[in-house]
Structures are given as structure tokens and as C-alpha cells.
Amino acid sequence: MVDPPRKDRNSTLRSAGLLLAVPTLLIVSPLLGAFLGNLLDRRFGSGHWCAGIGLALGFAAAGRETYQLVRRAQQEEEKDRRP
């Protein structure tokens, strides 16, 4: 069997590298948002409001970063398909 050319192999590695980053980002961003929100809650005595908002913003940030990474991986694949 013939091995894929170097360009394809690099592209696959890049795509896999990008997608492997997604789960950590999805977990870290909401945790960071909740943590920062919690700090604000303690500072201002606002119950759990800031932590909740931070968590929601963290989820949104995670989604945005994921979208960017997935779009980037998609571009890698399109680059491969080009003659």
C-alpha cells in the first residue's frame, strides 16, 4: 500500500491536533468563567449571579473557540481537496 504524500499527512496531523484541543477548551472556558464570576460574587456579595453569568459566558466562549477551531480544520480539509 502506498503511504499518503507528506502534504496530506501534515494536513491530517494538523486537523487532528486542532480537534484534540476542542474538549479541553470546552471544559476549561466554563470553569474559568464560573471561577471569575465567583471571585466577583465574593467581592460584591452578589449571591451566585456573577458565577452563573460567568458560567454562561464561559460556555459561549468555549463554543466560539470550538467553532473557530472546527472551521480551521474544515479549511485544512478543503485545502487538501484542491488540485
Next chain:
Amino acid sequence: MGLEFLARVRRTALWVGLVAALVTATYAAPLLALGVALGAAWSLANLALLERLIVAITGAERSSLPSVRRAVQAVAGMLALFAAGGLLLRLLSPAALMAGFFIPYAVLVLKAAALLLLPSALWKRLTQDARLASLVVALLFGAAWFAVAPLRNASIAAPGHAAAAESAQATAGPAAPGAPAGEAHEAGHEKSEGPQKFPNLITVLHRAFPNAGWSRFLEHYEVILFALLVAFLIGLVARLATRNPQLVPSGLQNAVETLVEQLNDFITGILGERHAPRFVPFLGTLFLYIWAMNLFGLIPFMDSPTSNLNVTVALALTVFVYAQYVGLRGLGLVGYLDHLMGSPRNLTGWLLVPLMLPIHVLGELAKPISLSCRLFGNIFGEDMLLVAFVSLGITTLSFAHLPFGLPLQVPFLVLALLTSTLQALVFTVLSTIYILLMLPHHDHEPGHEAEEELLEHSPI
């Protein structure tokens, strides 16, 4: 790949969640199974709503009325989902809910890993020979069995241990405040530390001369010293390879040139011909340094500096600061702030600034944390796996009182070679992407010729 990949992840996660819930219902309790199923469903719904929201607010038609409507619907759905999540956490077991919550993420990791493994030459070679494939499957089953054994033992021992601790406390009577409580806590802490890493040269010296000042110094700065040693060795190899350069390279010069060329091609593939020359030295050095540090722990009496969180945080912070610097120099202060605010160009965009700004800032801050935690977790986990299998090999032959054990760790050394390289690669790819995202909009996007022109003359 892309959104289609995420759709496949959702479908698989749905089935895995269902099977996990059925298994939990059969072997544990129906309420726990309900927790797992609802946790997975919550996580999947959250991912779907996030995807919908992001596509609506970052897509090409983000200013149109249907997009705004979709974004509002997604936000309303997320708020309802969070309320439902709060209610579920009060009613069901948080552990079961969390287990279900992580199912889609686990599926995502496995699918991404499969994407890397399936087209590789190693996989093709394994699947061509049925006997070899059977051997690998048997080895994997064996590894999984031994890896799960400590968890199983811990879960059996835990209630007994807790009861013993309680009875000990009852016998001793109420503990006096201060020292005794501290001692008890320390003892408990010591017991819960788990397996130690392999002894390295510095720990051996420190155990031989525990009171000597120099040995305490070495032990205190162990990680930094190993990191410096790796840097020195890389410098030495580079010096030897370039000391007497030949037109037709051979030996070390040939190997180093091949490596540098591969790295250059790899990074140029992401950044493009125009930007790559400025960033290849930094990113290439980053890859080589992390790769060498990851592999260093496989040498007897040496240690991987990357199995320490301080080192990985330092590396991630370097990338973070450099990416911000690139962004500030390339875009200017106003352009940088505009980028953080999501580049608003109309009324809807400006109205979304209070939402987009914290999202961008959180996203930027999450990058170094995720980079450092991923690298540390993988290399530390790899070290612990090797320690567990070496211990197992020694225990297996303990009846014969031999000075050595079965070399059960050998297959995992090969695996460690692969994961060390892969983690260095992942770190470098992500650093490259973070720098790329900080550059003025990329080559493939039309309408940014002026910014590209500006960047061309930028002094970074």
C-alpha cells in the same frame, strides 16, 4: 469534518449515553442511570444550542433578522437549559449527572484520535495481519484490566478505610486543636498521594545525601535543572550539526536538516508562505523543546520537566504573551480592541459588544490554561502508567525474589513515544493557530488587502 464532524459526535454520544444508562441501570441503580442519561442529554442539548448561537452570531448573515431570531432563541433555550440543570443537580446524583455530561466530550476525543490513527501507516500495518491485530487487542484488554484494577480495589477498600478512620477517631476521643489534627491530616494526605514517579538522578542523590546543602538545592530546583539540561542538549546537537556544514549533508547534519525542513513545511502549511518565516523559529523551537522534554523522562534516571504543571504553565504563558504581542503589533491598539469586541460594523454588532467582549476575553484566557493542563495531564499520566506497569511487573515475579521484574511496561514505552510526539505537535499546532488568529484576517478571506499590505510592512 467541521460541523458535520460535530453532528457525527452528537449521534455517537447519544448512543453511548443510552448504553451507559442501560449498563448503570442494570449494575447500579435506576436513579443513577437516569442521572447519566439526563447528564448526557443536557450536555448534547447545550452543545447543539451553542453551535446554533455561534453560527447565528458569527456567520456571514449575522445582521439579518432570521439570524438574530435564531440567536435569541438559542440564548432563551440555554437559559431554560441552565434552569433545568440547576433543578437536576438538586434532584439527582451530581456524580451521575457529571458522568453523563462528559460522555460527548469523551466521544469527541476518541473520534479525533481515531481520525489521526486510522490513516496512519502503523494502523494499516496492524490491520493487514490478523494475528498481529489479535495480539494488539489482547494486549489492550490486558492493559485495561490492570488499569481498572486499582480503581476497583480502591472502591472496595474505601468503605472499610472510612470505617477504620471513624473507629480510630472514636477510640482517640475528641482531637485536641492544633498539632494532632495537623498530624492526622498529614498522615491522611501522605496515604492518598498514590504512586511516586520513577526515581531520577537528583532524587537518588538527595536520598543518599539528605542533609547536604547541594543535594537540597538540586532537589529544590530539580525541574528547572532538567529543563535547562534539555535546552543545553538541544543547543549542543544544533552546534554539532552545523559546525561543519556540507553541501551534500550526511549523518547528524542530514537528520537535523530533515527535521527542520519537516517543521518548516508543517508550520508554513498553517500560516502560509508569507507569514511563516517570521514565526517558524519560535514555533519550531517550541516543538523541539517540548518534544525533547516529553521524551527525556523515558531515559533511565532522567525526568520529564513537562510532567510538572509549573513548566507547562510557563510554556503556555510564553505563547499567550507572544500571541497578544503579535496581535497588538499587527493590529494596533484600536484594531486589537476592535478584534476583542468582535469587529462591530453596524448597530447589531455594537449592541452585541457587551456580550462579545467578555466572551473574547474569556476565550483568550482559557487558551493558556487548556494548553498547559493538556500537556501536563498527558505527560504526567504517561509517567504514572509506566510506574504502574513496572510495579506490576515486579509484583508478578515477587514470589521468586529476583532483583528484576517482568518488563510489562515495554508496549507502553512505545505508546509513550507516540503520545510524547503527539502532545508536542498538538501544543505547536494550537500555538500556531492562536498566533494566526491574532494576525489581520487571513489570506483566504477577500476584502482585507489593505490590512495584509499593512502587515507586510509591520516590523514584527
